[in-house]
Amino acid sequence: MVDLTYENGVLTAKLFGEIDHHIAPKLRGAIDARCESVRPAKLILDFGSVTFMDSSGIGLIMGRYRCIALLGGRLEIVHIPPTLKKIFVLSGIETLGVMK
Amino acid sequence: MKIVNHMRLSFLSNSSNEAFARAAVAAFLLPLDPTVAELADIKTAVSEAVTNAIVHAYPDTTGIVCIEAKITEDHRVIVKIRDKGVGIADIERAMEPLYTTAGGERAGLGFAVMQSFSDKVRVRSTPGKGTAVTLEKAIRSADGQER
DSSP: OEEEEEETTEEEEEEEEEESTTTHHHHHHHHHHHHHHHOOSEEEEEEEEEEEEOHHHHHHHHHHHHHHHHTTOEEEEEOOOGGGHHHHHHHTGGGGTOBO | OOEEEEEEEEEEOOTTHHHHHHHHHHHHHGGGOOOHHHHHHHHHHHHHHHHHIIIIISSSSOOEEEEEEEEETTSEEEEEEEEOSSOOSOHHHHTSTTOOSSOTTOOSOHHHHHHHHSSEEEEEEETTTEEEEEEEEEOGGGTTOOO
């Protein structure tokens, strides 16, 4: 579901498997708990091993964008698989300038 | 419009069934040999419709969600997701992007995704009686195949 690693002020959340309305709250809980304990300067969400995502994943990203901003950090999204590009474009997340 | 295959399934409105529902529809379509992109589109649209039924149709209770899927002779897929929940009073408003009544971290993109990932979306709803969402998509990769 998610592997979290923290190094030099950067918290990386490597997501894997499917992200839907059932899974998203579990990911949110794990990522937010770690964010609050280490207060990273940067949170990286790595989508490289995500095999499916619906709009629950967009809600998850928007929520983490707000959460990390409140802690004074910034969000970065990396390794978006080709099959997920369409939903990212539809959501308008690219306008936030967080996609690498 | 000749129907060449047809399936029905029903399940409880538990969020753990969202993955089951989209995987079942995807498996039903496999004989059409859809592309990865076509399959991802249908799975995503079905997931949105099923999630809507689970989140909105049965907010305080558990109910039944039914899926009926058909494949037509001309390689179109028609998937109807039906519930007997609270219904939608204002369908037009519910379909506006970013509109949500669920709060939390719901993006309000459910219908926008269904519309973008399907060729046609029809919504019929009666407050107090339930909602039926019908998604339709042509499987273009199946055109030209021997059947």
